[in-house]
Amino acid sequence: GENVEQHPSTLSVQEGDSAVIKCTYSDSASNYFPWYKQELGKGPQLIIDIRSNVGEKKDQRIAVTLNKTAKHFSLHITETQPEDSAVYFCAASKYQGAQKLVFGQGTRLTINP
Amino acid sequence: NAGVMQNPRHLVRRRGQEARLRCSPVKGHSHVYWYRQLPEEGLKFMVYLQKENIIDESGMPKERFSAEFPKEGPSILRIQQVVRGDSAAYFCASSAGTGGEQFFGPGTRLTVL
Numbered sequence: 001g002e003n004v005e006q007h008p009s010t011l012s013v014q015e016g017d018s019a020v021i022k023c024t025y026s027d028s029a030s031n032y033f034p035w036y037k038q039e040l041g042k043g044p045q046l047i048i049d050i051r052s053n054v055g056e057k058k059d060q061r062i063a064v065t066l067n068k069t070a071k072h073f074s075l076h077i078t079e080t081q082p083e084d085s086a087v088y089f090c091a092a093s094k095y096q097g098a099q100k101l102v103f104g105q106g107t108r109l110t111i112n113p
Numbered sequence: 114n115a116g117v118m119q120n121p122r123h124l125v126r127r128r129g130q131e132a133r134l135r136c137s138p139v140k141g142h143s144h145v146y147w148y149r150q151l152p153e154e155g156l157k158f159m160v161y162l163q164k165e166n167i168i169d170e171s172g173m174p175k176e177r178f179s180a181e182f183p184k185e186g187p188s189i190l191r192i193q194q195v196v197r198g199d200s201a202a203y204f205c206a207s208s209a210g211t212g213g214e215q216f217f218g219p220g221t222r223l224t225v226l
């Protein structure tokens with residue numbers, strides 16, 4: 001079955017700097033890759049997603065890149081702010097988001113003021 | 114707009130008791146997913162249901178766990194004869210249909226004493 005590896009497990013950056021989180025997946029049939037942000041005591045919230053026919057997608061300070069050949073995708077957060085501190089999860093799915101998501105292990109991002 | 118609702122938010126059970134977790138999807142959503150999150154880990158898919166049908170239960174333990182999504186009312190995840198290893202956060206997500214974003218609820222945190 002699909003396996004998603006996520007690195008690093010923890011990341012600490014200075015406010016205003018950029019943060020990058022990377023994921024690799026094993027199943028070449030995967031075609032949908034969302035990123036979720038989870039704050040303490042809350043459920044995951046979708047922040048950006050990318051489908052396999054696109055190499056890059058950007059939404060304000062957040063961007064995701066996908067390399068299907070290498071089977072990896074990355075989350076980039078620029079101009080980080082204290083409210084970006086949270087746990088971030090990548091996920092992969094074989095379908096267009098409709099069925100089961102396979103999650104990475106998570107990255108705890110801390111923004112230092 | 115009400116998002117995904119889960120109750121109870123916290124549930125304490127003694128070993129051998131039954132746990133019932135309820136999930137009300139976003140209004141109009143007919144697809145429900147259950148995921149389990151162990152401490153410091155990513156979410157693991159358990160089951161995917163549509164109204165009155167189980168579509169994919171490949172992540173459900175073979176014994177003691179069951180799920181339903183009746184024509185009327187919330188989706189229920191039922192754990193019989195709970196053991197300490199069942200202690201985790203259980204998240205429900207819903208989507209409008211094939212290809213739809215999965216919206217997550219706040220989770221139910223189950224503690225087995």
